Amino acid sequence: MYPQIFTAAExxxxxxxxxxxxxxxxxxxxxxxxxxxxxxxxxxxNPQPTDIKGSVSLExxxxxxxxxxxxxxxxxxxTSFKAMRTIPEGAMIVGVExxxxxxxxxYDNGKTSKELVIPVDTPxxxxxxxxxxxxxxxxxxMRVKWDxxxxxxxxxxxxSDTLGDYDIFCAEYCGLKHADMITILRVVDQEEFDTWLNxxxxxxxxxxxxxxxxxxxxxxxxxxxxxxxxxxxxxxxxSREETVVLPDGTEKKIRPDEAYIRQSVRDPGAALVKxxxxxxxxxxxxxxxxxxxxxxxxxLKGGQGKDKGQALADELGCLGCHxxxxxxxxxxxFLGLYGSERKGKTSDGKPYVLKADDDYIREAILNPSAExxxxxxxxxxxxxxxxxxxxxxxxxxxxxxxxxxxx
Ligand code: CUA
Numbered sequence: 001m002y003p004q005i006f007t008a009a010e011x012x013x014x015x016x017x018x019x020x021x022x023x024x025x026x027x028x029x030x031x032x033x034x035x036x037x038x039x040x041x042x043x044x045x046n047p048q049p050t051d052i053k054g055s056v057s058l059e060x061x062x063x064x065x066x067x068x069x070x071x072x073x074x075x076x077x078x079t080s081f082k083a084m085r086t087i088p089e090g091a092m093i094v095g096v097e098x099x100x101x102x103x104x105x106x107y108d109n110g111k112t113s114k115e116l117v118i119p120v121d122t123p124x125x126x127x128x129x130x131x132x133x134x135x136x137x138x139x140x141x142m143r144v145k146w147d148x149x150x151x152x153x154x155x156x157x158x159x160s161d162t163l164g165d166y167d168i169f170c171a172e173y174c175g176l177k178h179a180d181m182i183t184i185l186r187v188v189d190q191e192e193f194d195t196w197l198n199x200x201x202x203x204x205x206x207x208x209x210x211x212x213x214x215x216x217x218x219x220x221x222x223x224x225x226x227x228x229x230x231x232x233x234x235x236x237x238x239s240r241e242e243t244v245v246l247p248d249g250t251e252k253k254i255r256p257d258e259a260y261i262r263q264s265v266r267d268p269g270a271a272l273v274k275x276x277x278x279x280x281x282x283x284x285x286x287x288x289x290x291x292x293x294x295x296x297x298x299x300l301k302g303g304q305g306k307d308k309g310q311a312l313a314d315e316l317g318c319l320g321c322h323x324x325x326x327x328x329x330x331x332x333x334f335l336g337l338y339g340s341e342r343k344g345k346t347s348d349g350k351p352y353v354l355k356a357d358d359d360y361i362r363e364a365i366l367n368p369s370a371e372x373x374x375x376x377x378x379x380x381x382x383x384x385x386x387x388x389x390x391x392x393x394x395x396x397x398x399x400x401x402x403x404x405x406x407x
Contacts, residue, residue, distance in 0.1 A: 002140055003141065004142075005142060005160045005164075006141070006142040006143060006158055007161065008084055008086075008157075008159065009080070009142055011084075012080050012143040014076065015077045018073065019076070084143075084144065084156075087155065087157040088157070091123035091124055091125040091157055093108065093124075093126075094116065094118070094125070095107075095126075095127045095129070096127065097131060098128070098131070098137065098174075099135075100133065100317070100379070100381070101170075101317070102114065102180075103116070103170075103181065104315065104317065109197065109198070111197060112315060114183060114315065115185070115186055116183065116185045117185075117186045117188060118158070118160065118185070118186070119189065120160060120163055120188065122159065122190070123158075124157060125155055125156075127155055128153070128154045128155060128156060131381045132174075132381040133150065134147055134172050136148065137168070138168065138169045138171035139167070139168050139169075140169070141166040141167070142166070144156055144158055145171050147172060160187040162187065163189065164187055165184050165185070165186050165187075166185040166186075167184065167185070168183045168185050169181065175379070176330055177321075208294055208298075209295050209297065209298020212291055212295050212298075213234075213295055213298070213299075216287060218295075221280070222234045223235070231276060231280065235393075236400065237256050237300060238299070238301065239400055240255070240256060241253060241254070242273050242274070243274040244272060245274050246270070247269060247270065252271070254271070256300070257300070261300070262296060265282075265295075266282055268281075268282055309393040309394050309395075309397025309400070313334075313394055313397055316383065318334075324401055331376060331380060332373055332376065334397075334398050335401050336401070337356050337361075337398055337401070338356055338357075338399045338401065339355065339356060339357070340355075341353060341354070341355060342354050342355070342371070343373065344372050344373035344374045352371060361394070361395045361398055365383050365386065365391055366384045366391065367382055367384065368382055369382070
């Protein structure tokens with residue numbers, strides 16, 4: 001049998017072997033008896049058939065014995081099942097979300113991952129949910145298989161005393177790419193786990209950039225999403241092209257870089273983004289050059305919508321159904337989607353023609369059933385629990401993939 005790494009699931013293999021043993025024994029016993037009877041009561045050996053009328057003792061034996069066997073088999077299954085259902089107290093909790101067609105694991109500290117990483121020798125409770133249809137979380141090496149049912153919170157637990165990588169499958173047919181719902185369970189030592197869990201978070205510099213922007217009140221007027229109340233959004237700054245107006249009234253196309261950001265903070269009026277008033281106060285000595293540099297690199301790098309949006313689209317499983325290279329999959333491709341004309345039917349069957357702008361894409365993410373594009377099925381789950389910033393990042397990402405129609 002496939003090696004087994006989950007102590008509490010040892011009973012599963014045992015129950016399997018016992019049931020298999022009995023099944024083979026009964027198969028052989030019945031077959032042998034049948035062959036013997038065929039031979040023994042052949043008419044050449046037994047020309048006069050005997051009419052046997054009941055036998056109480058035989059009837060008791062063939063009722064009681066199978067009952068005991070079945071109860072015994074049930075017992076072996078039940079005890080191993082119970083061991084797997086008794087989640088140790090204080091187990092580390094990891095959220096497991098299944099959706100068409102990928103997995104997402106969420107840790108206590110908010111970290112999310114496409115792979116399940118757990119420390120060795122530590123009981124882990126899995127909180128299982130699905131976003132759309134029924135999936136089944138299956139780790140063959142753990143003998144753990146549990147269904148994720150829409151609207152139901154289920155759980156399971158695992159623990160491994162062996163380091164290594166193990167397969168995770170979806171064991172319930174869930175649509176076209178069911179077979180792609182594969183990921184990895186990585187069992188690592190505690191030290192590596194801690195590094196993994198706490199690493200890869202936003203690098204310190206990014207955090208610093210964000211907190212500087214907060215401290216200096218930048219977000220009182222600017223947003224990091226697509227909303228623009230009092231000032232241009234800072235989202236996607238590094239991948240944007242802006243028209244700026246110089247003090248003498250001439251217009252110039254620029255790509256915001258560090259020099260531009262520095263200038264905009266020290267002397268906002270020197271090159272105003274077209275359409276905005278010169279109302280931002282210049283920042284002088286209260287903001288050091290070093291601080292300004294951190295903010296600028298954060299905005300140009302960390303604040304850039306494309307990478308984050310792409311990472312998010314990948315992590316949320318969007319790219320399981322949508323491509324970014326123009327090939328159509330289960331859902332429309334993201335390439336050239338932004339700004340294109342979308343045709344389809346609304347949820348009540350009315351045809352629509354719409355331009356794929358921010359609002360259209362936002363609706364398509366939050367409430368995909370409302371407008372289903374022509375040629376596609378209404379099968380995307382609603383991502384209505386996404387916060388606004390995340391939706392904006394996704395929109396920014398799709399927008400960054402280009403427009404079909406020139407403006
Ligand atoms: Cu999910 Cu099959």
